[in-house]
Amino acid sequence: EADIYQTPRYLVIGTGKKITLECSQTMGHDKMYWYQQDPGMELHLIHYSYGVNSTEKGDLSSESTVSRIRTEHFPLTLESARPSHTSQYLCASSESLGREKLFFGSGTQLSVL
Amino acid sequence: GESVGLHLPTLSVQEGDNSIINCAYSNSASDYFIWYKQESGKGPQFIIDIRSNMDKRQGQRVTVLLNKTVKHLSLQIAATQPGDSAVYFCAENTGYSSASKIIFGSGTRLSIRP
Numbered sequence: 021e022a023d024i025y026q027t028p029r030y031l032v033i034g035t036g037k038k039i040t041l042e043c044s045q046t047m048g049h050d051k052m053y054w055y056q057q058d059p060g061m062e063l064h065l066i067h068y069s070y071g072v073n074s075t076e077k078g079d080l081s082s083e084s085t086v087s088r089i090r091t092e093h094f095p096l097t098l099e100s101a102r103p104s105h106t107s108q109y110l111c112a113s114s115e116s117l118g119r120e121k122l123f124f125g126s127g128t129q130l131s132v133l
Numbered sequence: 134g135e136s137v138g139l140h141l142p143t144l145s146v147q148e149g150d151n152s153i154i155n156c157a158y159s160n161s162a163s164d165y166f167i168w169y170k171q172e173s174g175k176g177p178q179f180i181i182d183i184r185s186n187m188d189k190r191q192g193q194r195v196t197v198l199l200n201k202t203v204k205h206l207s208l209q210i211a212a213t214q215p216g217d218s219a220v221y222f223c224a225e226n227t228g229y230s231s232a233s234k235i236i237f238g239s240g241t242r243l244s245i246r247p
Contacts, residue, residue, distance in 0.1 A: 053235075055237075060220055060240060060242060061239060061240065062222070062237050062238060062239040062240060063177070063222070063237040065234065065235070068234075078234075079234075110176050110177070112176070120165070120226055120235055121167065121179055121182060122167075122169075122177075122179070122224075122235060123179070124176030124177050124178070125176050126174075126175055126176050127174075127175070127176050
């Protein structure tokens with residue numbers, strides 16, 4: 021059982037609000053990731069981190085930002101949410117370079133009205 | 134370009150039969166492949182992996198086959214059970230360095246007929 025947690029589980033907000041999606045893992049993993057996923061569709065990598073103070077943009081353009089001040093914590097922030105941001109956001113972590121078995125959180129389902 | 138695509142978006146199988154889920158990949162440099170299972174409302178969970186120096190690997194009721202010649206990956210589930218209902222993703226790792234990344238396919242939904 022992976023020890024990676026995401027909060028909130030569900031979030032409904034209005035357009036223009038600033039939100040932060042939380043992700044924490046207790047496995048000491050260096051690499052962490054954020055994926056965006058629409059129902060039944062593939063996962064799109066939007067941000068990742070190799071370790072503390074390291075953040076990179078993924079393949080899918082995103083208006084969100086991330087930070088990695090502590091190994092265990094990798095929050096994602098949307099400065100001004102829009103309906104196009106409605107989606108599921110999945111956080112993951114992995115322990116090694118190259119052979120990367122990802123451990124996923126349960127996700128945050130975001131709805132922007 | 135790089136892509137991992139699944140041949141079928143949905144698969145319906147009789148309970149007790151074997152299921153075969155297929156996946157094609159296009160990056161010949163990929164050297165590590167993973168199958169994930171995602172149940173409704175949950176994040177993907179690791180099922181089984183295989184390295185490019187192997188062509189078959191078996192787990193509990195699952196087998197992954199890798200054919201590097203045609204860049205094809207398959208997941209076989211023996212004696213499919215209702216609990217196997219989920220979306221299945223294949224994923225490839227495109228390198229063995231800090232610059233490596235995981236690419237996911239679009240997913241196959243497996244449904245079980247009683």
